[in-house]
Structures are given as C-alpha cells and as structure tokens.
Amino acid sequence: MTTTTPQAPALTTDTAINFWPAQALAPMEDKWQSLRCRFITSNPVGPWDDFILSEWELEACAWEDFHPHTETNYVLEGELHIESGGKTVILKPGDSARVNPGRKGRYWAPVYARMITIYGPNPEGLESHSFRYSEL
Template identity: 60%
Template sequence: MTISSPTPPTGQAEAPIDFWPAQPLTPMRADWPNNRGRFIIPTRARGWHDFALSEWELQASAWEDFHPHDETNFVIEGELHIEADGTTVILRTGDAARVRGGRTGRYWAPDYARMVAVYGPNPEGLGSHSFKYRDL
C-alpha cells in the first residue's frame, strides 16, 4: 500500500506513516528574495510538544529572529554562519548547531547555504518575532 498524503484513510485515527511530498523552496517574503524556504511539519499556534521541521536556504544574505523555542540547523550544502549572545559558529556541509530558545539567532551565508531546521518543542505556542533580513 502506498500513502501519498499525510491525510489518514477514512475511519482511522492516525496513519501509520506521515508523508510530506517534496515542494520547491519559495521566498519567505517578496522583499526577501534570497531567503527561501518551506515548512515540512509546520509550527502550530496552540503550541507543540514534539517538533516542527523546515527546509530553507540563504543566498548571499542574512536573517535574524528571536524565537522562544530551540532551533537546530543542519547544513545540507554550503556554509552558514550563526551568532547568538556573542558566540559565533561557522557550519559547513554536514555540520549542525542549535540556538537555545529565548535568544536572538543571526544567520548568514556569505555565498550560499541550504539547511534543514528543527524547531521546538514549544508547548506554549509563543511565536518568533523581530525578523530582519538583508542582502550581503
């Protein structure tokens, strides 16, 4: 049996496998052309006890936000710089780093970086804020 959608069959409480088909990365906002992404497992306004999952990329650009939950980034391709509370790390393909919740994370790719990000848990459902973007 092939499941082609995350929707469970009629009469079942949950499907045994959740499946999210591949989708193109799109600009997060029209005025942020070099910050593209997609939420695979979206965040939920009422909170979540597990995690949310996204894929995103920066192309010669920088991104900053404050988030109440942990954010872990795994670099699939390229080089990503991350700074939080005065500490900076440089991630290359295959590297991962976590910015602890309650901090502002600053992320930039001098050339290009493609990442998978895991957010959470966030049981209170508090939102990220203070978004900033700039081209490098």
Template identity: 60%
Template sequence: MTTSSPTPPAEPATAPIDFWPAQPLAAMRKDWPNNRGRFIIPNHPHGWHDYALSEWELQASAWEDFHPHDETNFVVEGELHIEAGGTTVVLRAGDTATVRGGRTGRYWAPDYARMVAIYGPNPEGLGSHSFKYWDL
C-alpha cells in the same frame, strides 16, 4: 456459558505514517528574495509538543529572528555563519548547531547555504518575532 468474539483494537488517534510531499523552496517574502524555504513538518500556531522541520536556504544574504524554542540547523550544502549571545560559529556541509530558545539568532551565508532546521517543542505556541533580512 456465553462466549463473545474478541473486541477489535481501537483505532489509533493518528495514522501510522504521516506523509508530507516535497514542495519547492519559495521566498519567505517578496522583499526577501534570497531567503527561501518550506516547512516539511509544520509548526502549529497553538503550539506543538514534539518538533517542527523545515528546509531553507540563504544566498549571499542574512537573517535574524527570535524564537521561544530551540532551533537546530543542519547544513546540507554551503557555509552558514550563526551568531547568538555573543558567540559565532561557522558551519559547513554536515555541521549542526543549535540556537537555544529565548535568544535572537543571526544567520548569514556569504555565498550560499542550504539547511534543514528542527524547531524544538513549543507547547504554549509562543510566537517568534524580530525578523530581519538583508542582502550581503
């Protein structure tokens, strides 16, 4: 009778913990100084099956864009106004709203708002577009 030692389990395809260190918020572009943000869990240009996570803020400014995926914003501080598809909501600290994929969302903070944004799945990697920024 031949005995063999147990086969060790295969290593997982990914590490047990993914870690993204804190980064300062930075202007999205030089000509959009009051729209600052950073990706916490980045999106991928070729698509993603779970979610992407970012932190961003508006200071007396507005932002508009089109996403093929859902975008949920949780307001950490301040007041954020969102309009999509003819519906407008006003969010304050602790409030959350989702603009469904396939729509243009308009976001503005008359004074200041800081948010955590969650992007829903985008497995095909379809691009966002129609970016507009303006100061209030």
C-alpha cells in the same frame, strides 16, 4: 510575518503514518528573494509538542529572529554563519549548531548555504519575533 510558502499539513498522532508531499523552496516574502524555505513536517503556528522540520537556503543574505524554542541547523551545502549571545560559529556541510530557546539568532551566508532545520517543541505556542532580513 506573512509567508508565500505553501504550508504543510499539521502534525497529528491519530493516524499510523503522517505524510507530507514534497514542496519547492520558495521566498519567505516576495521582497526577500534570497531567503527561501519550506516546512517539511508541519507549519509552526500555535502550540506543538513534537519537532518541526524545514529546509531553507540563504544566498548572500542574512536573517535574524527570536525563537521561544530551540532551532538546530544542519548544513547540507555551502557555509552558514550563526551568531547568538555574543558567540559566532561557522558551519560547513555536515556541521550543525543549535540556538537555544529564548535567544535571538542571526544567520548569514556570505555566498550560499542550504540547511535542514529542526524546531524543538513549543507547547505554549509562543510566537517568534524580531525578524530582520538583509542582503550582503
């Protein structure tokens, strides 16, 4: 998947502090204007042993993908629906939910949702796949 979002520098442990300057939320693809994101701490490419933090928002749209790592979403604004493995949860501000590794997750916001997301470690660098976007 190609992204137009500027990428955050890689996470390194050879310095005392890692710093990532603020970036604006941007559409993941030009054709997906209602799905905006930014990686806060690191770009999820290749293997990583720590967590990766991102912010994203959905505006009357849905997103589906498969991750080899955990994905935990914490809702800041709006209402987020998540379905995985036949189970659906509805999150409001302050709620969080995790899609466990090796599962496909479907995320949608009937109106709007803004989230902080944490990807768990992916030490083997396995790629996410099965991307699907739709507008509601």
